[in-house]
Amino acid sequence: MERPSTRQLLAAFGVPLLIVIAATLYLLIVNDRLPEQVAIHWGGDGAADGFISRANLPWFVAAITFAVSAPFVAISIMSTSKSFSPGLFHALPASLSAFLGVVMVLTATVSLDSTEAPNFPTWVIPVSLAVAFGAGVIASKLAGPAPAIADTAAPAPSSAERFPIPEGQTAVWSGRTPMGRNLMALVAFFAFMNIVVAGVTSWWLLGLVVVTVLVILTTSSFDVTAGPSGVRVAGVLGFPRTTVPLNQIVMAEAGSVKAMQFGGFGWRVRGKGQTAVLTRSGPALTVTRTDGAQLHVTLDDPERPAAVISALLDQRSSV
Numbered sequence: 001m002e003r004p005s006t007r008q009l010l011a012a013f014g015v016p017l018l019i020v021i022a023a024t025l026y027l028l029i030v031n032d033r034l035p036e037q038v039a040i041h042w043g044g045d046g047a048a049d050g051f052i053s054r055a056n057l058p059w060f061v062a063a064i065t066f067a068v069s070a071p072f073v074a075i076s077i078m079s080t081s082k083s084f085s086p087g088l089f090h091a092l093p094a095s096l097s098a099f100l101g102v103v104m105v106l107t108a109t110v111s112l113d114s115t116e117a118p119n120f121p122t123w124v125i126p127v128s129l130a131v132a133f134g135a136g137v138i139a140s141k142l143a144g145p146a147p148a149i150a151d152t153a154a155p156a157p158s159s160a161e162r163f164p165i166p167e168g169q170t171a172v173w174s175g176r177t178p179m180g181r182n183l184m185a186l187v188a189f190f191a192f193m194n195i196v197v198a199g200v201t202s203w204w205l206l207g208l209v210v211v212t213v214l215v216i217l218t219t220s221s222f223d224v225t226a227g228p229s230g231v232r233v234a235g236v237l238g239f240p241r242t243t244v245p246l247n248q249i250v251m252a253e254a255g256s257v258k259a260m261q262f263g264g265f266g267w268r269v270r271g272k273g274q275t276a277v278l279t280r281s282g283p284a285l286t287v288t289r290t291d292g293a294q295l296h297v298t299l300d301d302p303e304r305p306a307a308v309i310s311a312l313l314d315q316r317s318s319v
Contacts, residue, residue: 011090011143012076015135016069016097020062023101027058027108038108039117048117061104069097075269088240089269090143091136098135102128150290151247155317156310160251163307165315172227173305177279177298179221222277224285224297226252226305228312231287233277233297240267242275244295246316250288252309254302257284 027034034054041050052060072093106124111117156162165171225232230249234241258281262268268276273293276284285302287295287309299305 005144007142007144008090011139012093013073015094015139015142016066016073019094019097019101019135020065020069023065023105024058024062026105027061030108030112031055031058033112034108035111035115035117037117038111040104040107042120046119046122048119051117057108061101065097065100065104068100069093072096087140087143087146091140094139095132095136099128099132102131149248152250152290153247153317154250154313156313157251160253160310161303161307162311162314163304165311170228170315171308171311172225173308174223174225174227175299175301175305177222177224177277178300179279221279222297224299224305226285226308231285231295231297231305231309233295242295244287244289246309246312248289249309249313250290251313252285252287252306254306255284255286255296256282257286257296257298 031054034057036054037051038054038057039048039050040052040057040060041048043049076089076093103124106127107121110121163171163173221236223232223234223236228246230244230246231252232241232243257276257278259265259278260281262270262274262276262278265278265280268278270276273289273291274296275293276296276298278284278296278298280298282298283300283302284296284298285305287297289295
């Protein structure tokens with residue numbers, strides 16, 4: 001694995017660390033203005049039901065923010081050299097750290113110079129999300145452009161199946177990842193239970209649950225296109241997305257993947273440049289890039305897009 005650049009390290013590790021330090025310092029500065037017991041958890045009705053001493057609050061915030069963000073920092077650094085979505089992976093640690101840090105800071109701020117624990121301030125969530133988005137953008141820009149990927153003009157491997165393309169013409173295949181029944185049933189069950197619970201406790205919690213469910217649904221299926229521009233994978237709303245240009249593809253083949261190999265469903269990343277878009281286990285298209293990175297996408301008929309890409313690789317090599 002290539003060593004990440006200084007800019008990439010600053011984006012993946014430096015920005016989250018700066019956020020943790022800033023949140024901790026702020027809570028230390030205002031510590032004597034906080035009540036002896038500071039609320040850190042609220043029930044569905046918005047009433048505080050979990051507390052920590054003000055002396056321990058700064059260190060608790062630092063520990064929980066760092067602990068939750070650390071795995072994403074590691075993923076960001078490991079994915080630096082062979083990532084299909086480098087901007088996204090550089091943004092995740094900063095965004096998550098910012099969200100947690102701002103939530104903790106703002107909920108503590110509303111308790112300043114107060115002896116009673118206030119109800120959860122609902123405006124904290126949208127403000128924290130906005131700050132998290134900004135932090136992610138900053139980290140992504142700080143990391144700089146993705147490492148250059150070498151081009152190739154080699155034909156597809158001789159063993160690959162080719163889609164017959166008449167001379168002087170081209171071909172495009174488009175499809176969608178299948179909806180995994182087990183995944184959708186699980187999402188539906190938890191969505192129903194959370195909406196029921198939220199609906200009888202708090203409107204703001206209900207809103208948060210609805211937004212979460214919508215995010216899950218929009219990433220439960222992906223559009224896939226294979227053609228002269230390469231292979232493109234995009235969520236229902238166009239995000240997340242990635243494109244592997246044809247001039248960076250060594251081969252495309254039909255295979256099979258198991259969700260547990262990547263730790264679950266969705267957009268997944270594993271070491272050594274392995275990225276997967278999984279909506280269920282089973283048949284999948286595997287695209288290998290010139291740097292050895294591979295993109296796996298679950299499809300009902302991966303043989304067709306693989307054959308189209310193989311034929312286009314041959315076309316490219318003959319130009």
